Amino acid sequence: MDETPVHETIYNQPFIRQRADPYILRCEDGTYYFTASVPEYDRIMLRRADTLSGLREAEEKTIWVKHMSGPQSIHIWAPELHRIDGHWYIYYAGGDVDDVWEIRPYVLRCAGEDPISDPWEELGPMQPADDDPFSFRAFSLDATVFPHRGGWYMVWAEKVGVGKQISNLYIAKMSSPNKLGTVQVLLTTPDYGWERGDFWVNEAPAVLRHDGKIFLTFSANTTGELYCMGMLWIREGEDLLDPGNWTKLRQPVFRSDPEKEVHGPGHNSFVKAEDGVTDLCVYHARQYDRMAGNPLYDPNRHVYIMPVTFDSEGFPVFRHLPQEW
Amino acid sequence: MDETPVHETIYNQPFIRQRADPYILRCEDGTYYFTASVPEYDRIMLRRADTLSGLREAEEKTIWVKHMSGPQSIHIWAPELHRIDGHWYIYYAGGDVDDVWEIRPYVLRCAGEDPISDPWEELGPMQPADDDPFSFRAFSLDATVFPHRGGWYMVWAEKVGVGKQISNLYIAKMSSPNKLGTVQVLLTTPDYGWERGDFWVNEAPAVLRHDGKIFLTFSANTTGELYCMGMLWIREGEDLLDPGNWTKLRQPVFRSDPEKEVHGPGHNSFVKAEDGVTDLCVYHARQYDRMAGNPLYDPNRHVYIMPVTFDSEGFPVFRHLPQEW
Numbered sequence: 001m002d003e004t005p006v007h008e009t010i011y012n013q014p015f016i017r018q019r020a021d022p023y024i025l026r027c028e029d030g031t032y033y034f035t036a037s038v039p040e041y042d043r044i045m046l047r048r049a050d051t052l053s054g055l056r057e058a059e060e061k062t063i064w065v066k067h068m069s070g071p072q073s074i075h076i077w078a079p080e081l082h083r084i085d086g087h088w089y090i091y092y093a094g095g096d097v098d099d100v101w102e103i104r105p106y107v108l109r110c111a112g113e114d115p116i117s118d119p120w121e122e123l124g125p126m127q128p129a130d131d132d133p134f135s136f137r138a139f140s141l142d143a144t145v146f147p148h149r150g151g152w153y154m155v156w157a158e159k160v161g162v163g164k165q166i167s168n169l170y171i172a173k174m175s176s177p178n179k180l181g182t183v184q185v186l187l188t189t190p191d192y193g194w195e196r197g198d199f200w201v202n203e204a205p206a207v208l209r210h211d212g213k214i215f216l217t218f219s220a221n222t223t224g225e226l227y228c229m230g231m232l233w234i235r236e237g238e239d240l241l242d243p244g245n246w247t248k249l250r251q252p253v254f255r256s257d258p259e260k261e262v263h264g265p266g267h268n269s270f271v272k273a274e275d276g277v278t279d280l281c282v283y284h285a286r287q288y289d290r291m292a293g294n295p296l297y298d299p300n301r302h303v304y305i306m307p308v309t310f311d312s313e314g315f316p317v318f319r320h321l322p323q324e325w
Numbered sequence: 326m327d328e329t330p331v332h333e334t335i336y337n338q339p340f341i342r343q344r345a346d347p348y349i350l351r352c353e354d355g356t357y358y359f360t361a362s363v364p365e366y367d368r369i370m371l372r373r374a375d376t377l378s379g380l381r382e383a384e385e386k387t388i389w390v391k392h393m394s395g396p397q398s399i400h401i402w403a404p405e406l407h408r409i410d411g412h413w414y415i416y417y418a419g420g421d422v423d424d425v426w427e428i429r430p431y432v433l434r435c436a437g438e439d440p441i442s443d444p445w446e447e448l449g450p451m452q453p454a455d456d457d458p459f460s461f462r463a464f465s466l467d468a469t470v471f472p473h474r475g476g477w478y479m480v481w482a483e484k485v486g487v488g489k490q491i492s493n494l495y496i497a498k499m500s501s502p503n504k505l506g507t508v509q510v511l512l513t514t515p516d517y518g519w520e521r522g523d524f525w526v527n528e529a530p531a532v533l534r535h536d537g538k539i540f541l542t543f544s545a546n547t548t549g550e551l552y553c554m555g556m557l558w559i560r561e562g563e564d565l566l567d568p569g570n571w572t573k574l575r576q577p578v579f580r581s582d583p584e585k586e587v588h589g590p591g592h593n594s595f596v597k598a599e600d601g602v603t604d605l606c607v608y609h610a611r612q613y614d615r616m617a618g619n620p621l622y623d624p625n626r627h628v629y630i631m632p633v634t635f636d637s638e639g640f641p642v643f644r645h646l647p648q649e650w
Contacts, residue, residue: 133489134525160485164458183521186514191568196508200459243516244575250567 012260014302016056020284021078021142021204022303024055024271032271033115034058035079035090036284039299042066044079044092044108048116052274052305061116064108066094071125072106073097078142078204078267081115084152084177088115091126093141104136105143105156107178126154127179128172135170135184142267145174146207148214153240154180155187155216157203166190167201169218171240185241188218188232194252195220195230202230204267208279211314212236217281219266220252223296225289227264228255229318254281254318256289263289265304279308281318337585339627341381345609346403346467346529347628349380349596357596358440359383360404360415361609364624367391369404369417369433373441377599377630386441389433391419396450397431398422403467403529403592406440409477409502413440416451418466429461430468430481432503451479452504453497460495460509467592470499471532473539478565479505480512480541482528491515492526494543496565510566513543513557519577520545520555527555529592533604536639537561542606544591545577548621550614552589553580554643579606579643581614588614590629604633606643 016022019036026032034047034055043065047058067073075095082089088110096102105126112118126143128135140158147153152174159165168189175181190200204219216232231253238245256263268283284301292298309317341347344361351357359372359380368390372383392398400420407414413435421427430451437443451468453460465483472478477499484490493514500506515525529544541557556578563570581588593608609626617623634642 134486134491137489138487160487160491161459162463162485162487164462166459166485185516189511191510242575244573248569250569 011304011306012257012262013304014287015282015305016303018299018301019303020301021267022282022284023078023080023269024052024280024282025081025083026052026272026276027083030274030276033081035081036303037077037079041075041077043076044090046081046116052271052280063115063120064090064122069097071096071102071104074100075103077103080144080269082145084145084147087177089123089145089177090120091143091145093143101139103139103141105140109177123178126156129175129180129183132172132180132183135172135180139165139167142203142205144205144207144269145177148240152177155205155207157201157205157218158184167199167203169202169205169216173241182241185243187216187243187246188230188248190220191248192250194226194228194255197222197224197226206269208270208308208316209236210279210310210316213314214240215316216246217253217268217270219268224264225256227266228252229266229268229283231316233315253316254283256285258289261287262304263287264295264301270308273307279316281306281308281316336629336631337582337587338629339612340607340630341628343624343626344628345626346592347607347609348403348405348594349377349605349607350406350408351377351597351601352408355599355601358406360406361628362402362404366400366402368401369415371406371441377596377605388440388445389415389447394422396421396427396429399425400428402428405469405594407470409470409472412502413438414470414502415445416468416470418468426464428464428466430465434502448503451481454500454505454508457497457505457508460497460505464490464492467529469530469532469594470502473565477502480530480532482526482530482543483509492524492528494527494530494541498566507566510568512541512568512571513555513573515545516573517575519551519553519580522547522549522551531594533595533633533641534561535604535635535641538639539565540641541571542578542593542595544593549589550581552591553577554591554593554608556641558640578641579608581610583614586612587629588612589620589626595633598632604641606631606633606641 021037043062045060049055049058072094074097077093079092090108107123108120138159143156145154155171159167169187170184172180173182190196199222206217208215220230232246232248234246263286265285346362368387370385374380374383397419399422402418404417415433432448433445463484468481470479480496484492494512495509497505498507524547531542533540545555557571557573559571588611590610
């Protein structure tokens with residue numbers, strides 16, 4: 001029995017530096033994969049290790065680079081690695097150097113069994129359902145996918161509005177790894193003050209299951225000190241496409257902790273610890289709150305890891321724990 | 326004691342013909358006012374009568390006509406008459422002949438005490454709160470207002486999205502009769518199939534209070550046979566600006582009844598019957614479902630009136646009643 005701790009992270013110490021929108025996947029055999037946005041926003045990289053902490057020093061392999069022009073040529077963001085029906089897929093977002101905010105979700109599929117060494121093929125932009133004239137028509141990103149009752153669902157962020165826009169989260173059932181099978185359903189829009197800074201934002205959905213409930217965390221507000229995590233939840237047995245089944249918490253579940261120098265935490269994902277049981281929340285944050293220039297181009301969003309505990313009603317708690325756990 | 330019936334309408338017989346988006350107001354002295362969209366969409370008219378049924382034959386006074394050009398020069402829609410702080414106001418929507426779908430809400434105030442004979446002044450477009458960059462920026466209409474706990478609230482429909490758009494309902498607290506005091510809060514978007522035809526629409530909000538609850542009906546789907554009424558509700562004591570306090574019914578509360586030749590009912594308002602107690606639902610519908618051309622320019626949306634009953638849990642029932650009631 002391996003006696004190493006779940007990981008050796010101290011909650012307010014970066015686990016990996018200068019990687020944002022972190023995503024970690026644990027395979028059944030215990031292998032871990034890590035991917036994230038790099039500060040240059042120009043490529044997709046993967047790391048692999050036999051242990052979680054091994055990801056820190058693991059070699060970083062670039063498995064795809066941005067195009068020279070046109071779609072996917074700038075702002076390559078928030079990749080996620082998923083295993084669907086026996087193939088590896090990466091979901092990510094990208095813009096166009098000639099129209100840098102024309103961000104859309106794209107899909108890669110690995111041509112082989114080894115996501116590090118085998119080639120990746122472009123499946124192009126994520127496709128909406130045939131009868132959906134709304135999805136992926138505007139600034140859209142942060143697509144995540146998850147299996148549920150024999151099918152796969154996608155949740156993504158997309159902006160609406162004329163002039164200044166609002167970023168909402170939508171859900172749909174998928175008909176294939178690169179196409180939706182149902183029209184979009186609005187899950188959450190920035191309803192509360194904590195979601196509404198200079199920009200009104202809901203983005204970065206992540207799914208966590210526990211004891212009969214599905215939790216959907218998301219990130220809210222402007223990138224910077226106000227950035228924080230909110231949450232929706234639904235019971236496992238309910239129709240995920242009926243927004244009336246989802247409940248949104250009125251308060252954020254995780255936000256800046258200036259005393260501990262954790263600033264603007266968010267864009268999280270979830271992964272099991274090495275024990276295969278403990279849920280970990282992987283997120284990024286900064287160690288300072290003041291930046292010169294656009295926070296988007298400040299490279300110092302670092303990866304942090306926090307264990308998730310559950311309260312007496314089975315709801316996840318994203319609270320800073322003692323430094324050793 | 327007046328022994329005339331509440332009104333003499335048979336539910337599937339038009340109360341007033343060729344008037345759409347009907348709105349009836351009952352004053353404390355029992356006087357009734359009626360306004361609505363006229364088929365030409367070119368003016369705002371008022372009728373007044375001592376009885377509800379008197380509105381049928383009451384003289385129709387044009388109190389305002391569209392501009393020759395610019396804003397408010399076409400598509401004059403859905404006027405509502407309200408008494409706020411001792412003045413008469415009319416809320417309505419209008420477009421621009423040079424950009425006919427640039428529909429926005431506008432406000433009129435009566436310069437005197439008699440809304441029929443006294444002049445009306447234009448207060449111009451309804452103003453968003455100073456810190457709200459989103460409201461009334463796109464196609465927006467169907468503003469209704471209602472008092473609540475010492476303040477006034479506005480609910481209106483506004484479209485979002487690029488390309489094809491979606492019409493949502495928003496709420497805000499007002500700071501004055503022609504300005505909002507708070508930023509917009511999304512109340513409902515077309516979530517379900519019955520709200521999603523060729524167009525995804527929520528519009529025409531109307532407020533009904535009963536036994537500690539506030540009900541907000543709205544109209545959904547494309548104008549035509551699929552047009553129908555949905556409903557949200559909230560308890561009187563709860564914060565109207567917290568969308569988590571509102572519950573949306575999963576099914577429409579009123580829809581086409583082809584057997585009775587009631588087609589595409591909706592855009593309702595509420596008014597008390599002459600007994601001062603019975604709630605009436607005033608709505609428009611057509612007597613046929615097939616139209617040549619754009620349903621918007623078919624003049625035969627007629628005004629109907631239906632008494633509202635309440636079920637054992639205090640929820641309104643919009644059900645066809647026996648012909649005499």
